[in-house]
Amino acid sequence: xxxxxxxxxxxxxxxxxxxxxxxxxxxxxxxxxxxxxxxxxxxxxxxxxxxxxxxxxxxxxxxxxxxxxxxxxxxxxxxxxxxxxxxxxxxxxxxxxxxxxxxxxxxxxxxxxxxxxxxxxxxxxxxxxxxxxxxxxxxxxxxxxxxxxxxxxxxxxxxxxxxxxxxxxxxxxxxxxxxxxxxxxxxxxxxxxxxxxxxxxxxxxxxxxxxxxxxxxxxxxxxxxxxxxxxxxxxxxxxxxxxxxxxxxxxxxxxxxxxxxxxxxxxxxxxxxxxxxxxxxxxxxxxxxxxxxxxxxxxxxxxxxxxxxxxxxxxxxxxxxxxxxxxxxxxxxxxxxxxxxxxxxx
Amino acid sequence: xxxxxxxxxxxxxxxxxxxxxxxxxxxxxxxxxxxxxxxxxxxxxxxxxxxxxxxxxxxxxxxxxxxxxxxxxxxxxxxxxxxxxxxxxxxxxxxxxxxxxxxxxxxxxxxxxxxxxxxxxxxxxxxxxxxxxxxxxxxxxxxxxxxxxxxxxxxxxxxxxxxxxxxxxxxxxxxxxxxxxxxxxxxxxxxxxxxxxxxxxxxxxxxxxxxxxxxxxxxxxxxxxxxxxxxxxxxxxxxxxxxxxxxxxxxxxxxxxxxxxxxxxxxxxxxxxxxxxxxxxxxxxxxxxxxxxxxxxxxxxxxxxxxxx
Numbered sequence: 001x002x003x004x005x006x007x008x009x010x011x012x013x014x015x016x017x018x019x020x021x022x023x024x025x026x027x028x029x030x031x032x033x034x035x036x037x038x039x040x041x042x043x044x045x046x047x048x049x050x051x052x053x054x055x056x057x058x059x060x061x062x063x064x065x066x067x068x069x070x071x072x073x074x075x076x077x078x079x080x081x082x083x084x085x086x087x088x089x090x091x092x093x094x095x096x097x098x099x100x101x102x103x104x105x106x107x108x109x110x111x112x113x114x115x116x117x118x119x120x121x122x123x124x125x126x127x128x129x130x131x132x133x134x135x136x137x138x139x140x141x142x143x144x145x146x147x148x149x150x151x152x153x154x155x156x157x158x159x160x161x162x163x164x165x166x167x168x169x170x171x172x173x174x175x176x177x178x179x180x181x182x183x184x185x186x187x188x189x190x191x192x193x194x195x196x197x198x199x200x201x202x203x204x205x206x207x208x209x210x211x212x213x214x215x216x217x218x219x220x221x222x223x224x225x226x227x228x229x230x231x232x233x234x235x236x237x238x239x240x241x242x243x244x245x246x247x248x249x250x251x252x253x254x255x256x257x258x259x260x261x262x263x264x265x266x267x268x269x270x271x272x273x274x275x276x277x278x279x280x281x282x283x284x285x286x287x288x289x290x291x292x293x294x295x296x297x298x299x300x301x302x303x304x305x306x307x308x309x310x311x312x313x314x315x316x317x318x319x320x321x322x323x324x325x326x327x328x329x330x331x332x333x334x335x336x337x338x339x340x341x342x343x344x345x346x
Numbered sequence: 347x348x349x350x351x352x353x354x355x356x357x358x359x360x361x362x363x364x365x366x367x368x369x370x371x372x373x374x375x376x377x378x379x380x381x382x383x384x385x386x387x388x389x390x391x392x393x394x395x396x397x398x399x400x401x402x403x404x405x406x407x408x409x410x411x412x413x414x415x416x417x418x419x420x421x422x423x424x425x426x427x428x429x430x431x432x433x434x435x436x437x438x439x440x441x442x443x444x445x446x447x448x449x450x451x452x453x454x455x456x457x458x459x460x461x462x463x464x465x466x467x468x469x470x471x472x473x474x475x476x477x478x479x480x481x482x483x484x485x486x487x488x489x490x491x492x493x494x495x496x497x498x499x500x501x502x503x504x505x506x507x508x509x510x511x512x513x514x515x516x517x518x519x520x521x522x523x524x525x526x527x528x529x530x531x532x533x534x535x536x537x538x539x540x541x542x543x544x545x546x547x548x549x550x551x552x553x554x555x556x557x558x559x560x561x562x563x564x565x566x567x568x569x570x571x572x573x574x575x576x577x578x579x580x581x582x583x584x585x586x587x588x589x590x591x592x593x594x595x596x597x598x599x600x601x602x603x604x605x606x607x608x609x610x611x612x613x614x615x616x617x618x619x620x621x622x623x624x625x626x627x628x629x630x631x632x633x634x635x636x637x638x639x640x641x642x643x644x645x646x647x648x649x650x651x652x653x654x655x
Contacts, residue, residue, distance in 0.1 A: 059539050060500045060558035060611060064602040091518045092542040117546040118507060121515045302597065318547035325502045325556035329615045332592040 007252030008244075010220045012046040012196070013039050013237050015266065016076065017088050019228035021052035021291045023271060026066040029075055031269055035225065036079040038261035043253040044237070046109055048086040049076045052230065052291060053322070054113060055087055055102065056094035061324045062291075070101060077106030084108045088139065091121045093322065096128040103132045111167070112158075113139035115320045116146040119154035126161040137196070137220075138163035141321050144174040144287055148186035155187055165194045165220055170209065171291075171321055173202030173231050173284040180209045181216050188217035196220030199235040201227055202284025204276055206235035207243050214249060226262040228270060231290025232280030238262045279307050286315030292327060299327045305334040347647035349379050350412055353425035354386030354393030354404070356511050357448055360624035361423055361636040362393070366400055371584040371641040378647035379640070382419060385411050409434045416441035421646065423639055424448060427513035428520050439470040444646060446639050447473045449513065450524040458532050459638035460484040460581045467649040472642060475532075477631035478503030478542060479525040480638045481555040481588070485614045486533030488577035489559040492569040497605025498560040499535035501525065504543040506550035509629035518542060535559070537605040553630035554591070557614040560603045567596050570612055585637045587619030587630055 015035055020027060032049065039047050051057030051069045058065040065072075077085050086109035087102050099110055110129035112122045122138060129136040138158030143151060155166040168183055175183075180197065187195045197213035199206040199222065210221045223237030238258035244251045267273070279297070283290055288311050296314070300307035313330045349365075351358045362384045370377040383403035386394045397404035405411045409430070412422055421444045424431050431451035438445045447454060454471030457463065461484055466472055474480065482501035490496040503525075514521060525540035545551050561570065574594045581588045592615045600607050618630025625632055 056539075058604075059541065060560075060601065060603070061502050061541060061556070066602070092522065092544070095519050095522065097519075115544065115546065118515075118544045120512075121518050121544065123516060124519060318545070318551070320543065320545050320547075322541065322543040323502075323504055323545065323554075325558075325613075325615070326504075326554070328556075328595070328597075328613055329554075329592055332595065332615070336592075 006250065008250045009214055009218065010045055011237065011241070011251060011253055012048060012086065012220060012222050013044045013224060014048040014222055014234065015039070015225040015228055015237070016047065016049035018052060018230055018234055019224045021230040021294065022228050022233070022274065023269065024294060025051055025058065025063045027072060028067060029072065032072045032075050033079050034265045035261070036076045036083070038257070038265055040080050040083045042257035042261060044083055045252070046086050047076065047080060047083045048088060048111065049073055050087045054090040054094050055098035070105065073102055073107060074105045086111060088113055089125060090114065090322065091125050096125055099125065099128050099132065099134070103134055107134070109135045109137060111137040111139045113141055113169070116140040116143045116151060116154060116168070119157040122158055123161045126158060126163050130162045135164050136162060137165045137167055139167045139169055139198070141169045141171045142289065143168035143170060143183060144172060144179060148182045151183055152186050152190040155191055159191055159193055163193060165196055166191060167196040167198055167220065169198035170200050171289055172287045173200030173206065173290055174287040175209060176203070176205060177208055177212045180212050184213045184216040184218050194219040196222065198222040200229065200231050200284070200290050201234065201274070202232040202276065202280050202290065207239050210235050210240055211243060211247060225258070225266040226270065227274040228266055229274070229290070231283045231293050232276040233274030236262065279311060282308055282311045286312055288315045289319070289321040291321070292324060295324050295327050299331040303331040303335050305331055305338065309334055347379055347420045347650065348382050348418060349421040349423060349643060350383045350385055350419050351381065351423045351425060352385045352409065352412060354384055354388070354391045354397070355425065356509065356625055356629070356632055357635060358384060358425035359393035359396060360632045361425060361639060362397060363623040364636055364640055366402070370644055371637060377640070377644060378651065379643050409437065412443065413437055413441055416443055419443050421446060421643060423643065428517050435471055445471045446642055447471060448635055448639050450476050450517065450520040452524045452527070456528050456532055457642055458483040458528060459584060459641045460577065461487045461532050463642065463645050467646050474635060474639050474642065475528045476521050476525045477505070477635040478521070478540065478555055479528040480634045481616060481618055482557045483528045483533045484577050484581050485557040485574060485616065486529050486535055486559060488573040489570055489612055490534035492573040493562065493565050495562065496535045496559060497562060497608060498537045498603035499529045499533055500539045500541070500558040501529060502541045502543065502556045504545050504551070504554045505631045506553070506628050507544045507546040508550050509553070509625055509631055510544050537603070550628040552628050553618045555616040555618065557616070559612040560601060560605055560608040561596065561610040561612055562608050565610065567610070570596070574612070574614055584641045585618065585634050587621060587627065587633065589617055591615045591617040
């Protein structure tokens with residue numbers, strides 16, 4: 001099934017990393033084997049796997065993994081024939097030691113992720129990845145919160161630390177096509193290294209934004225099978241491949257094989273299909289980190305306050321990725337406010 | 347007791363302003379610490395200029411200056427970086443200068459002011475862990491003392507980007523590792539994890555810390571909650587801006603923690619408002635570190651005076 005033509009962009013699939021959010025980090029060995037086999041056979045060049053919040057993400061704050069991530073990573077490295085295995089790491093959550101361990105397991109690509117204004121905390125980890133002989137990708141999250149010029153400044157820092165590629169991630173799925181175009185074109189002009197885009201679908205823009213990014217010169221695009229991922233989901237890999245083909249963009253992957261994988265392997269293990277419901281749309285509308293979605297749903301149930309109010313308040317507070325603990329804080333504040341309102345009206 | 351502060355950045359300058367007030371860390375008495383100098387490496391730094399303006403010496407020759415004046419110095423508060431501390435800590439000890447280390451270098455025994463203040467008063471080098479460690483270890487200890495065992499504890503610290511200096515940014519792994527170790531060694535958890543997040547929001551957000559603690563089957567939830575409230579008051583004695591942002595809650599699991607599956611977790615949501623000594627009140631992370639270091643310095647001074655008398 002593998003196609004052997006030169007691709008116009010590199011496709012990185014994150015079903016086993018970003019998709020982990022949507023199944024509350026409950027991936028099993030068997031899921032990893034089948035998904036890696038499917039992606040590899042379809043010609044996907046890079047497969048990312050880790051806890052949704054990156055290496056070391058298994059925690060009270062982000063949810064505990066059902067199976068230790070390094071066991072799953074080892075399995076992915078064993079199963080992959082042609083694809084490279086990638087990991088994500090957020091400095092402050094994971095450690096440089098984690099990179100050393102997964103490199104031993106066979107991981108060749110390290111994505112070092114950080115909020116889009118804090119690139120200087122990635123120096124330690126980018127340098128460790130490079131010293132291990134890994135490809136280092138700088139990954140600027142919540143990129144809608146920084147201007148094109150601001151992102152260029154941050155990306156140049158990462159480039160100076162040795163990053164081989166720089167990504168902007170629309171972690172809140174909050175960007176329009178123009179937002180993507182301005183940012184990608186500025187980065188492509190300013191950087192010596194290739195640019196990538198990681199899109200989310202909260203505003204139903206993920207595929208369109210990815211194609212626009214390509215047109216502005218992005219050489220790396222992310223997807224997940226069936227869109228499985230944080231918030232309303234990611235850019236669906238199989239749709240991106242199909243749409244790219246319609247545009248005459250060579251992907252090097254087999255869209256039909258990716259459709260089979262999404263339908264036969266991934267959809268059956270999804271607790272729910274990725275739809276843009278009110279909560280998902282609110283994330284994109286209010287610019288809130290996508291992985292807050294399910295945590296906010298649980299807090300809403302636990303404390304009897306509306307999930308939508310929690311998400312909107314998180315947006316007002318300018319909370320960034322990683323601050324999942326603030327969901328409980330906001331829920332408790334809402335409980336108190338509701339109680340005060342009832343007291344004042346009764 | 348004669349002391350110097352090494353490092354004229356945010357932490358060092360904040361500590362200087364605290365010590366020059368003359369009151370002790372509880373705000374009720376006179377501090378036994380006599381600040382001799384704020385020592386930096388950059389002659390043009392804002393901190394050194396302030397030191398001179400406030401009437402104390404502000405040399406820029408760094409650790410060399412301290413070693414040259416060893417006979418006149420009893421204690422150094424090191425507010426540089428883990429890297430600088432590791433290079434010089436042996437020299438301070440050889441020169442007979444006690445070091446209170448505000449970097450995450452973790453060369454000496456760790457002290458959390460609200461938990462083990464008096465445990466290492468004769469040590470030549472005391473490590474103050476991290477700002478997040480000073481804020482959260484007391485709460486881990488508070489939960490632990492209400493239980494037979496604490497299988498797992500976790501802390502999440504969010505600080506305003508503006509209050510995280512280059513030392514923290516370049517060594518973020520040291521922050522999480524040192525903090526996590528303190529949750530076990532001093533907090534009493536069997537296993538632990540520490541997370542730090544930087545938030546660039548404007549205006550800058552107040553420092554926030556959250557403690558999650560695994561509660562085993564049969565834990566006395568009321569005793570856990572009471573112990574948390576008691577600890578808030580214990581820390582407030584030297585950090586007035588330390589508070590429970592919301593009442594502590596017990597949430598139902600089960601939770602598959604590294605210390606085993608537990609039925610419940612305690613969630614402690616903390617906020618630290620700084621005293622506004624150098625940086626504005628949002629920088630509670632600086633305040634809790636410098637307040638704790640002052641408290642430890644004073645405990646050493648009182649202990650030594652008692653031993654000598």
